[in-house]
Amino acid sequence: MPTPARPSSDGGSIRILKTTQILRAPIRRKMVDMAIRGADEGDIEGATYVKIRDYLVEINAITPRNHRAALARSPREPDPDDVWHVETVRKMLKSATTRGHLVKRDGTPVLTATGEPVLQGESLIDDQTWYDLQEALKQRHNGSSGVSKRKDAHPLLDVLICGICERNVHRHFVVERKGKRKGLRYENFRCTGLFHPVDDDGKRRGLSILADPVMGYVDEWFLSRFGDVRRTEVVTRGGVDNRSAITELEAAIANMGRNLAVVTGPAAELLVGQLNAMSQRLAVLQQHPYEPPRQEVVELPGTWGDDWRTADWEGRRAMLLSVGVRIKLGKLNGWRRAVGERLAFEVGHSATPAAKGEDAMQKLSWLPPHLGASTP
Numbered sequence: 001m002p003t004p005a006r007p008s009s010d011g012g013s014i015r016i017l018k019t020t021q022i023l024r025a026p027i028r029r030k031m032v033d034m035a036i037r038g039a040d041e042g043d044i045e046g047a048t049y050v051k052i053r054d055y056l057v058e059i060n061a062i063t064p065r066n067h068r069a070a071l072a073r074s075p076r077e078p079d080p081d082d083v084w085h086v087e088t089v090r091k092m093l094k095s096a097t098t099r100g101h102l103v104k105r106d107g108t109p110v111l112t113a114t115g116e117p118v119l120q121g122e123s124l125i126d127d128q129t130w131y132d133l134q135e136a137l138k139q140r141h142n143g144s145s146g147v148s149k150r151k152d153a154h155p156l157l158d159v160l161i162c163g164i165c166e167r168n169v170h171r172h173f174v175v176e177r178k179g180k181r182k183g184l185r186y187e188n189f190r191c192t193g194l195f196h197p198v199d200d201d202g203k204r205r206g207l208s209i210l211a212d213p214v215m216g217y218v219d220e221w222f223l224s225r226f227g228d229v230r231r232t233e234v235v236t237r238g239g240v241d242n243r244s245a246i247t248e249l250e251a252a253i254a255n256m257g258r259n260l261a262v263v264t265g266p267a268a269e270l271l272v273g274q275l276n277a278m279s280q281r282l283a284v285l286q287q288h289p290y291e292p293p294r295q296e297v298v299e300l301p302g303t304w305g306d307d308w309r310t311a312d313w314e315g316r317r318a319m320l321l322s323v324g325v326r327i328k329l330g331k332l333n334g335w336r337r338a339v340g341e342r343l344a345f346e347v348g349h350s351a352t353p354a355a356k357g358e359d360a361m362q363k364l365s366w367l368p369p370h371l372g373a374s375t376p
Contacts, residue, residue, distance in 0.1 A: 025124050027061050028098055032125055035093055036136050046136045049086045052093075056084045064088060093137060099123045099130055113270055114277035131244035154189070154211070155313035156218065156327070159320045162191035162207055163328035163344065172208065187211040189329065207329055213339040215313070218327070221345065222316075226323060227305030235298045240291040249282045324348045 034047040034055065047055075062070070063084055069076040092098075100123040101109040109117040125133070154171040162169055172190035176182050193206030253275060260271045304323075308316060326346040 024062075024067065027056070027059075028092070028124050031056075031089070031093060032098065032129065032133050036129070036132050049089045049093075053084050053086050053089050056089070064092070090137075093133065098125055098133075099127075111274055113273050116277070127245065128241070135244075155215070155317050156189070156320075157317070159317060159325060160189055160214070160327045160329060163330045164193075164197075164207065165191065165195040166328070167191065167195060169207070169329060171211070189214060191329070207331065209329060209339070209342060214343070217339050217343065218320075219308075219316075222308055222320070222325075223305050225347070227303065227308070229304050231300040231302055231304055231307065232297050233300055235296050239294065240288060242285040242289050246282065246285050246289055249278055249285065253278050253282065 031052055034052050036046050038047050061084070062078075063082045065082050066078040069078050096103050096109050096117070097120070099117075100119045100121045102118040102120040103109050112118055157168060157170075160169050161167060169189045169191045172188045174186045174188060176184045176186075187210070188208045189211050190208040191206050193204040196204045196206070198204055256271055256275055256278070260268060260275070263271060304319065308319060311319065324347055328344040328346070330342045330344060332342070
């Protein structure tokens with residue numbers, strides 16, 4: 001298929017990147033959805049700016065600079081070297097242009113005489129999605145996204161903890177230095193013991209365990225416990241939440257009030273009109289700031305086991321956290337103690353050592369409400 005072209009001002013033609021055929025609105029909606037809900041099914045938090053950037057590169061999405069060049073009144077040749085940057089993604093997600101607003105260079109919306117934002121196009125998302133997006137970005141800015149920045153982060157982070165100090169264990173690599181296995185590299189889960197009680201000999205002893213056997217045991221345990229449990233999802237229906245809109249209006253009114261103190265003449269009259277209109281709209285919203293939504297539990301087509309088998313360990317970690325699983329690593333207490341004897345599983349508020357086998361599994365009968373019931 002030939003690369004599309006459009007006429008230039010001098011009668012020739014300018015090559016337009018094939019990516020201009022990709023609709024901009026679906027891409028921006030996808031960026032918003034990733035920022036709020038994550039990049040993959042089972043994610044428990046929004047995708048990072050880097051992950052969204054990588055997605056845009058993967059689908060060969062046109063960059064904003066080349067998009068402007070293609071749509072200019074006198075179209076310009078696109079820059080094949082222009083690439084997506086993390087900062088570009090951040091600015092696009094924070095920009096009110098997603099709501100169809102005309103914005104100034106500083107990102108603030110342009111207002112009409114009645115205080116309404118000037119629209120330059122159709123809104124790509126509804127107001128509630130916009131507020132959810134900004135809240136997700138705010139949490140990421142505050143460092144509360146829950147994504148570990150540690151180099152030794154692992155698929156069981158926040159799931160597997162030390163049974164002594166109840167802190168996260170971390171990934172640790174050991175290389176054999178001598179013997180027939182010299183050079184072999186092993187991955188362990190390790191707690192350094194920094195917060196452990198002092199032993200009789202005055203030392204704080206850490207804990208460690210080979211990672212592969214633990215991952216295998218967790219795999220078997222989850223399928224045994226939740227493999228036949230039907231997945232459900234809590235769906236929210238109806239409800240009104242004007243609290244974010246009220247906060248936004250109050251901030252805009254306060255800012256406009258400060259500007260009113262330094263302007264005179266027609267500009268002051270315009271600001272007064274905008275303030276009155278915005279105050280009236282605020283008063284209406286404050287009459288019904290919040291009406292709680294109704295929540296319903298909807299049964300999904302598959303089971304936890306179906307999704308577990310097809311997920312990678314990042315997705316499985318999300319499932320473990322969703323179910324409320326916490327695994328405590330115990331002391332070795334003997335030579336070559338079985339992996340299952342060192343792991344104690346907690347589901348919700350129940351805890352039972354995994355080493356007791358099927359009887360222990362039966363005792364883990366408590367299920368969070370959103371897990372549903374076992375399939376026949």
